[in-house]
Amino acid sequence: MTYNEFKDKIFKLAKEKGFEAQIYYSKNYEFSIRLANGQMDEYKDANSSSISLKVLKDGKIGSASTTMFDSPERLLEEAITNYEIIDSKEENLFYDGSGEYLDIKSYYGEFEKLSVKEKMEKLNKMFEIASKDENIMMVPMTVYAHQTTEVAMANTLGLDKTYKGDGGYAYLSVVAKDKSPRSGFWYGLAPKPENLKVEDISEKAVEEAKAKIGAKSVKSGKYRVIFRKDEFASLLSAMLIPMISAENAQKNMSPLKNKLGEKIASDILKIKDVPFYEGSLSNASFDSEGVPTKEKNIIENGEFKTFLYNLKTAKKEGKESTGNAAGRGIAPINLLVEPGEKSFDELLKELNNGIIITSLEGLHSGANPISGEFSLGAQGLKVENGKIVSGVEQITVSGNFLDILKKIEVVGNDMWISFGGTISPSVLISEIDIAGNE
Template sequence: MNPEELLAIAERIVGWGGPGEQIEAVVGHSRETDVRVYEGEIESLSVAESQGVGIRVITDGRQGFAHAGTLDADVLEETLAEARDNARFGSPDEFFGLAEPDGVTHPELDLYHESLLAFGTEAKIDLALELERAVRAGDSRIVGVESADYGDVVGADAIATTTGIRSSGRDTSCYLTAYSLASESDETQTGFGFSVGREPASLSVEEAATDAVDRATRMLGATQPPTERVTVVLDPMVTAQFLSIIGGTLSGEAVLKGRSLFADRLDDQVAASAVTLVDDPTNPAAFSATDADGEGLATRRNQLIGGGTLERFLHNSYTGRRSGSASTGSAVRSYAGTPGVGCQALSLVPGDRTPAELIAGIDNGVLIQGVSGLHSGVNPVSGDFSTGAEGLRIRNGQLAEPIREITIASTLQRMLLDVTAVGSDLTWLPMSSAGVTLVVAEVTMSGA
């Protein structure tokens, strides 16, 4: 179903509004394919199609919401009636209200590629099989491939409101992922590799396979080091996970709920001068790029931290209104839920030095290539940070022996202030945060 058809459905629903009602209709349609191969055979293949509508009604300061997983005409009317009924029993809130056009123009982004639709199921299977073969051939120590996957999504959505918002769009995305298994001297290590794009032609089997092989083989022979304070270098994949936690504390929703360590710190120096953090879903290179947020407002580049100074929080229309500001085009949601607030394409502004150049300047440190229990080990209110990790020692500017069974600990506040360098290797991942090599001084590494 194309975006114009979805928008027509949304407009029809909005047209059913009565006097004094605010109505918002969000309509979505998507088709996903997932292929997994194992030992040269198809382990699983799924093609799933979903569509549905979410309707929000606001009247007399009360909000009601309902959704349905079909676009049948009679169900649309029933869903609107249910949303109206839910509004009758909702708690009043003076800040309830739909988003209104704010004059920001929707960016023109090249997010939809017809070539993905023409890429047949057999070709998708062949690509996953090619990836598995490439991982196996990458090193004699690779003894198996736990999984080799191809996946893609074709999506379209539309939003219409009684406040005058009309927005629709569509996008495509696809990815390759592989988990490798390396063994030597009765020791086994795993590695992960990936490649993402908007169409299959942009995917790189070689890139995904090489990463999966290298991450597994270089950890063979890992030992547990002694406890000490060191400079840590976060691999782009780890940095992306770290940024996702920071981003979560910079939403107006988190601030209003008392769940942000940055509440009341606007205009404060919260990070090193090398840190400029932006959320920019208008960047078409971002895996999660989009021209409209979850309320139909135009997305925009929001600089959250500039040169270490906290400049703003992200808002949807509700949190903006309640905070005395305005939406930053940062509403996130599916048709099955009401709008929340979140980062859509978070990244650090990269520096001008490569990872190799950064490592060359470190006498004693650790390259962290993987973490475990990250979200459970971080308190977004106090900032306490502690997570299991593995990686490679850095000695005299060179990567050295692998280490494992370590814990790195600090606080989010201290880590941001102790950033000494940001790498030039900005890497977009299959998530809403980008990765980059990040150097952080004075982190406690707990080992033997």
């Protein structure tokens, strides 16, 4: 039975029983190869698929899932059975497919054209570049991978949308010689193989490890810092994304509740949610409820402009969904920090004396998006007179995330794209508390 035959059969049966119905079908292909200390450790070449059915009546939903296009009657009965045992007063909704959907190109198929031999050559090249450096004693892990995702979504209200996207990624971990071994890690991602620069990834991982050789702590105090692009993206993902969820605000779990229209950040900070960003693997023309995505300002010149909504949270406030449903939660498509004009080297000169934060540890345990408070182990680089002079380790950075946003002095132009679609440059912060043991 084909997807369309399966869908039509279920929709017909559901309507006969007095239900609206919605199907979400996803098909995924994943290829990955991994070296452990230069030896083949994992080879994956696999397809997977899933079919999710939801039935809706009187604002209540029942769901069921399968992996095969067979027995539509049984899947429907399972969803209806689950509907009958649900005890919830929250009103659920389906989207009818109306509105304007962006034409976003997310599938290129270039990774699939590469032979296994070509992929192995790229993997081995990463290992060779890293291992030939005299300071590197070990290359524990080297990975080259790509994936393709296809989605079809339809319901009895008129929604009928499809999506196909692909992209690849590579990462490398290395260990440098020192009194105690120093680790380095770097990754990259891209929609096409030619944009996934394996040489750069290897060299950057080596650079990360070598920068830590001889690293030591600093005295406790207040420091001017640069949050490097990758680490500022991580901090935004852990702190800002939960804060801008309308669901969290409605549950009194966001410090931004009742702050719409207020100044919450530096005047120079602009953050958007965008459906498309060149090089991102998170681009999408519709969210997980089928609602069209659109560009929106979240923070504009320091002012908080909007929460992100799915259908249910929007209904509670008499608003429209912003197209940000993400499974059972709410999230941006691409959270974009608008770049400034200065390069990273220019940020260093602007910093003059301070610390570059290159690694944050314990983001899921040491950062609280409900209060905004964080206390995180960190590593970095010490800067004197605008130049990097040594590595920094065994420090803790702490403060309130919203205070940090207000203390942004300069936004760089060195953009970083993370796996989760958070896109950010490096930023210079006027002051932050750092605890060290020197």
